[in-house]
Amino acid sequence: MEYLPNICFAIALFIGIAYFTRNVKKLIRNIKLGLDVEVVDQKPLRWKNMLMVALGQSKMVKRPIAGMLHIIVYLGFIIINIEILEIVIDGLVGTHRVGLKVLPVHVYGVLIGTFEILAVLVFVAVIVFWLRRNTIKLQRFWNSEMTSWPKNDANYILYFEMVLMALFIVMNATDVNFQSLNSGNIVSQFVADWFSGLPENTLHVIERTAWWLHILGVLIFLNYLYFSKHLHILLAFPNTYYAKLTPNGKLNNLESVTNEVKMMLDPNIDPFASPPEGTSPEVPAKFGASDVQDLSWVQLLNAYTCTECGRCTSECPANQTGKKLSPRKIMMDTRDRLEEVGKNIDANKGVFKEDGKQLLDNYISREELWACTTCNACVEACPVSIDPLSIIMDMRRYLVMEQSAAPAELNNMMTNIENNGAPWPYNQMDRLNWKNE
Amino acid sequence: MSEELKVPTMAEYVAQGKQPEVLFWVGCAGSFDDRAKKITKAFVKLLHKAKVEFAVLGAEESCTGDPAKRTGNEFLFQMQAVTNIELLNSYQIKSIVTACPHCFNTIKNEYPDLGGNYEVMHHTQFLKSLLDEGRLTIDGGKFKGKRITFHDPCYLGRANKVYEAPRELIEKLEAELVEMKRCRQNGLCCGAGGAQMFKEPEKGDKDVNVERTEEALNTNTEIIAAGCPFCNTMMTDGVKAKEKEGEVEVLDIAELISNAQDL
Ligand code: SF4
Ligand code: SF4
Numbered sequence: 001m002e003y004l005p006n007i008c009f010a011i012a013l014f015i016g017i018a019y020f021t022r023n024v025k026k027l028i029r030n031i032k033l034g035l036d037v038e039v040v041d042q043k044p045l046r047w048k049n050m051l052m053v054a055l056g057q058s059k060m061v062k063r064p065i066a067g068m069l070h071i072i073v074y075l076g077f078i079i080i081n082i083e084i085l086e087i088v089i090d091g092l093v094g095t096h097r098v099g100l101k102v103l104p105v106h107v108y109g110v111l112i113g114t115f116e117i118l119a120v121l122v123f124v125a126v127i128v129f130w131l132r133r134n135t136i137k138l139q140r141f142w143n144s145e146m147t148s149w150p151k152n153d154a155n156y157i158l159y160f161e162m163v164l165m166a167l168f169i170v171m172n173a174t175d176v177n178f179q180s181l182n183s184g185n186i187v188s189q190f191v192a193d194w195f196s197g198l199p200e201n202t203l204h205v206i207e208r209t210a211w212w213l214h215i216l217g218v219l220i221f222l223n224y225l226y227f228s229k230h231l232h233i234l235l236a237f238p239n240t241y242y243a244k245l246t247p248n249g250k251l252n253n254l255e256s257v258t259n260e261v262k263m264m265l266d267p268n269i270d271p272f273a274s275p276p277e278g279t280s281p282e283v284p285a286k287f288g289a290s291d292v293q294d295l296s297w298v299q300l301l302n303a304y305t306c307t308e309c310g311r312c313t314s315e316c317p318a319n320q321t322g323k324k325l326s327p328r329k330i331m332m333d334t335r336d337r338l339e340e341v342g343k344n345i346d347a348n349k350g351v352f353k354e355d356g357k358q359l360l361d362n363y364i365s366r367e368e369l370w371a372c373t374t375c376n377a378c379v380e381a382c383p384v385s386i387d388p389l390s391i392i393m394d395m396r397r398y399l400v401m402e403q404s405a406a407p408a409e410l411n412n413m414m415t416n417i418e419n420n421g422a423p424w425p426y427n428q429m430d431r432l433n434w435k436n437e
Numbered sequence: 438m439s440e441e442l443k444v445p446t447m448a449e450y451v452a453q454g455k456q457p458e459v460l461f462w463v464g465c466a467g468s469f470d471d472r473a474k475k476i477t478k479a480f481v482k483l484l485h486k487a488k489v490e491f492a493v494l495g496a497e498e499s500c501t502g503d504p505a506k507r508t509g510n511e512f513l514f515q516m517q518a519v520t521n522i523e524l525l526n527s528y529q530i531k532s533i534v535t536a537c538p539h540c541f542n543t544i545k546n547e548y549p550d551l552g553g554n555y556e557v558m559h560h561t562q563f564l565k566s567l568l569d570e571g572r573l574t575i576d577g578g579k580f581k582g583k584r585i586t587f588h589d590p591c592y593l594g595r596a597n598k599v600y601e602a603p604r605e606l607i608e609k610l611e612a613e614l615v616e617m618k619r620c621r622q623n624g625l626c627c628g629a630g631g632a633q634m635f636k637e638p639e640k641g642d643k644d645v646n647v648e649r650t651e652e653a654l655n656t657n658t659e660i661i662a663a664g665c666p667f668c669n670t671m672m673t674d675g676v677k678a679k680e681k682e683g684e685v686e687v688l689d690i691a692e693l694i695s696n697a698q699d700l
Contacts, residue, residue: 249596250546254511258551261515288509317626317649322642371639374507374631375591380622396509409636410508417513421499422465423635431463432495434474435444435481 009091009215016219023226027304030342034297039242046241049385053240059383063311066132069125073161076122077233080115080168087215097178109183116172116187119165126165130158140310143319145329150308153228160224164217171210174203235305236384242298243385248376251393254287288397291358292338295394302386303334312378312388318371325371327378327388333363334391360395369395370407442481446495447528457492459563460530462544464537465500466666472673473666479695480536480560486700487573491534497524501543504632515551518543522553532556534563536691538592538665539630545597559593561603561664561690568609577611578697585612585693586658588649588672589624590665603664603690610697615656625649627671634667650675654685661687 052058057074061067086099095101099108133141133154141151172178172188179185179192195203225231232239289295292303312327313319319326337359345352360366369392378388399405406414413423421428450457461484466473484491502517525533533555535541545557558566567573585607593599600621607614619625628638628645638644650672653661661676663669666689673687688696 247542247546247597249542249592251506253547253550254515257511257515261512261519265516265519287511315623317628317645318639318641320625321628321638321645321648323639325639367639370636371641372631373591373626373628373633373645375626376595377591377623377626380595393507393509396507397511398509400509401511406508406510407636410632413632413635414505414508414510414513417500417502417505417517421517422469423500423504424465424469426469428499429496431468431498432444432446432493434463434468434477435442437474 003094006092006094012216012219013088013091016222020222020226023223026342026346027226027231029345030338031297031300031304033293033338033341034295034300035293037296037298039298042245045245049243049245050237050241053243053383053385054236057383059385062381062383069128072118072121072125073129074233076118076125076165077161080118080122080165081218082111083115083168084215084218087211091215097175100181105181105183109181112172112178112184113186116169116184119168120187123162123165126158126161130155133158140314143310143313143326143328145313145326145332146308146310150229150332153230154308156224157228157230160217160221164214164221167210167214167217171207171214174207174210176200176203176207229306229308232305232307232384235301239301239305240385242301244387244390248379252390254397256287286398287401288399289391289394290360290398290402292334292341293352294398295334295391299387299391299394300334300338302388302391303331303338305384306331306335306386307384308332309383311381311383312386315377315381317373317375317377323368323371324365325368327392329368330364330388330391331386334359337363360398364395366399366405369399372396442478443485444481444495445492447492447497447530448495450492451528456529458490458532459558460525460528460533461491461493462501462533462535462537462540463493463498464535464540464666466670467536468498470666470670472670476536476666476669476689476691479689479700480691482695482700483564483567483573483691486698487567489567489572494524501540503539503543504635506543506547507631514547518548518551518553522548522551525553525555530555532558534558534560536560536664536666536689538590538596539667542592542596559597559599559602559664561593561606562599564691564694565602565605568606575606575609575694576698577609578699580610580612580660580693580697583610583612583660584615584656584658585610585660585662586615586617586653586656587620587662587664588617588627588653588668589621590663590668591624591626591630593664594624595622603662606690606694607662610693612660615658617652617656619652625652627665627668627675629667629671634670644675644678646671646675647678650679654679654681659685660693661685662690662693663687664690 057067057071060070086097089098090096099111132138169188169191172185173191174195179189185192195206225234286294292300306328308328310328316325316327341352344355372389372392374389376389416423416425420426447460463477467477499521500517501521502514505517506514533544535544538559541557541559544553544555564573568575587603587607589600604614625648626645627649653672661672663672669687669689676682676685676687
């Protein structure tokens with residue numbers, strides 16, 4: 001019986017990690033449903049971007065209040081998690097505060113003291129976050145795509161963090177031995193006063209309960225990530241690494257089209273000749289994207305990384321003038337559809353079964369797509385380097401090249417370019433007339 | 438106005454066995470749009486004043502393909518691009534200047550993948566370099582002390598991170614540069630990009646150009662400076678919608694410099 005807590009702990013830890021691993025595998029499988037693109041260039045710059053944008057939060061602080069609060073929560077979160085190491089060792093081995101055995105008391109005190117201060121800061125920051133969402137009701141948290149789940153998800157995480165921080169402090173406050181050392185209990189000594197007078201046994205029970213709830217809470221949190229916008233705490237790193245490095249204004253070049261265009265313009269190539277033996281003509285299944293599998297894996301990674309913060313949407317000129325387009329919704333829809341496709345694959349023994357749905361129309365409407373001015377405000381605003389515009393463009397490409405479904409005025413414009421080399425019906429020969437006018 | 442401007446074409450240069458120092462890519466708006474033609478002429482006058490040996494393609498120029506690409510028609514875009522690149526390469530063009538940020542972005546960023554590699558400059562960058570080299574002088578003239586706000590074109594600013602050249606030119610006019618709340622990286626689009634110029638906007642509660650013009654008017658500016666023929670049209674329409682035509686002018690940076698000196 002003596003080892004029962006250790007065994008329980010090991011089982012909990014195992015289940016928590018196993019389930020998390022399963023989710024990570026699913027995540028990777030889903031992301032790989034996207035088209036294969038190679039991103040292997042400019043590695044030093046990519047690392048630098050990751051360090052600056054993900055670790056250094058350089059784009060978060062563009063909005064100073066939210067940025068600073070976020071840095072507190074983020075730093076607190078990472079640093080306090082060092083404590084998890086001790087909890088895991090204690091839990092598995094059966095020690096109590098193993099840190100005290102390997103570190104001098106004052107060093108241990110400095111560590112725990114830092115964690116306690118951070119815990120309070122995180123607690124306060126999280127409350128401010130909650131107020132911004134629920135009491136001040138900042139516009140970007142109340143747009144139409146913020147339906148009940150995204151709103152609840154955001155609040156659950158805030159509650160989670162409040163509870164975890166509180167448990168950490170309570171755990172320290174009710175640890176009689178730790179309090180008697182009087183080193184590192186910067187915050188918990190005051191909380192300990194609330195419990196004074198309770199018998200030592202009761203204190204021990206409270207301490208153990210807080211300790212268990214804390215670690216179980218952490219494990220649950222870890223496994224909640226996959227279902228939440230909070231996945232960004234992990235994916236922000238790869239996402240900023242793989243983000244586009246070329247100028248924002250550059251739209252990618254479709255090589256499949258290049259081959260055909262070269263063929264059309266090259267008088268020496270016989271378009272009807274059969275391809276040389278051994279090579280298959282590289283005709284892509286589809287131009288552009290109508291569903292998630294037509295997007296690249298980087299775009300799908302983008303979708304899972306989206307924090308649903310709405311900074312993109314709040315800068316979007318179309319959205320600000322009442323159009324349906326919201327770049328955040330583009331990302332949320334992509335993730336929702338990808339999850340749907342993933343579940344479909346799970347339910348059908350590993351192969352996708354046609355479900356009569358797609359990202360276009362079932363999730364993202366044409367009206368949204370055609371409202372985009374390609375201004376790149378969303379790309380610039382995103383704190384984790386997501387590119388909603390690239391998805392919009394790939395879907396427009398599908399509409400135009402696969403379905404010839406551009407708005408009539410744009411078809412006119414394109415006919416003009418084809419016939420006169422200008423988007424208006426003027427004769428190309430008149431291009432220099434201005435000099436004499 | 439019927440004074441004849443000297444605008445040599447590439448074909449003429451080649452006939453004389455010469456190469457210009459820079460090719461002026463006029464663009465479709467600059468060639469055909471009545472408002473934008475004035476910008477083209479203003480810029481040409483500045484080129485002459487700075488004694489720049491430039492050429493245009495004239496009737497050989499064709500749309501860069503930007504509006505087609507942004508509509509999603511990669512075929513049409515690449516047909517245009519490949520044809521243009523063949524022409525530019527056959528003339529051995531090395532550097533290009535244009536007054537249209539869309540042409541600028543497309544040739545600079547999207548032509549290299551298709552075999553077109555040139556040094557591409559927006560006209561504000563080029564004018565700035567002429568100024569720095571002492572080939573062009575800028576005098577505030579009638580714009581001295583005026584309040585001027587600059588509207589960042591998306592395809593110059595966010596798309597290519599060019600924010601300073603136009604502003605430095607405005608400051609050289611000894612004018613008071615007033616910034617809108619959303620400027621530089623945060624600049625609000627005029628509403629024309631992504632081929633929106635050629636279609637009616639989707640249903641909403643406001644037009645983007647009106648929203649942007651209101652922001653410009655809030656600075657109490659006397660002049661809205663633009664660096665793009667499409668922004669120019671959108672902002673001009675915005676000023677009309679707000680019935681401020683009498684009070685606020687929309688002018689391209691090239692026009693500001695050229696008009697200041699009464700060229
Ligand atoms: S690029 Fe399109 S979606 Fe992004 S902010 Fe501009 S208009 Fe909105
Ligand atoms: S795309 Fe970026 S800016 Fe937009 S909601 Fe997602 S994380 Fe925020």
